[in-house]
Amino acid sequence: MLKINDINVFYGNIQALKEVSLNIEPGEIVTLIGANGAGKSTLLKTISGLLKPKQGSIVFEGQSIAGKQAQMIVKRGLSHVPEGRRVFSNMTVEENLELGAYLRKDKDGIRKDFERVYDLFPRMYERRKQQAGTLSGGEQQMLAMGRALMAKPKLLLLDEPSMGLAPLLVKTIFKIIEEINQNGTTILLVEQNAHMALSIANRAYVIETGKVVLSGTAEELNSSDQIKMAYLGGH
Known part of the structure; x- marks a missing residue:
């Protein structure tokens, strides 16, 4: 590969x-x-x-x-989750995840991947309207991984x-x-x-x-x- x-x-x-x-x-x-x-x-x-x-x-x-x-x-x-997480701190969890899919056009696929990310990281679903900067280090790591997965x-x-x-x-x-x-x-x-x-x-x-x-x-x-x-x- x-x-x-x-x-x-x-x-x-x-x-x-x-x-x-x-x-x-x-x-x-x-x-x-x-x-x-x-x-x-x-x-x-x-x-x-x-x-x-x-x-x-x-x-x-x-x-x-x-x-x-x-x-x-x-x-x-190919997606890269950088060292130090690098989430967009003044945007919500949901907006960060949306950014991960910015190159995609398949609306149905994107919706499925939102569900998949929320399944993998239930805490992200609970925090979806929260600003990313207010998350703990572990939650930010989950968000960074979830955002990368949104690029499929x-x-x-x-x-x-x-x-x-x-x-x-x-x-x-x-x-x-x-x-x-x-x-x-x-x-x-x-x-x-x-x-x-x-x-x-x-x-x-x-x-x-x-x-x-x-x-x-x-x-x-x-x-x-x-x-x-x-x-x-x-x-």
Whole structure:
């Protein structure tokens, strides 16, 4: 579904990604693990068109998307939930969700997806007339995910969905991620909580200082001593 080959990405003179390659099959949950500043968010931004690679290729469903405009990439079926949620705080929950569907014309489909989002996130239904800025961090995360789903993505990029959330909410968010995947959406997940990420992923890539240094099934990485020491607190 997504094939990335040897991409190099720079911020000015600083190289943020160094010959990164990865691939994602339809229906998978693939997770990127790495320390802060390793290049995980940069990779998601490059896939979704917010950054342009200097070299290398990004092919989504057989078509090159490297350097294409972000809205064209959304139209193709790829949505990005950025780190830090980025909801429109002075708009209501409902208006935020409507914005997620702004490229769509299928009114019936949009209505169905509203129902689907409210099924996944019942709290969003309760808060639908409330300004997004008044929601808790966890609710804003749910809204950001719901808004991305309103674009009807085939592939969903999630950047740090558990960041700053209480442990109980983290469990809820991860359950919902699994449910979104079971409903047919492929997921690329960037997550500091390596333990949780590996518990729901099929495969994982480890990024260190802009390079992919390790990849394998989630089980393989879960039982790797190297990963345990670096990212799983040595357990």
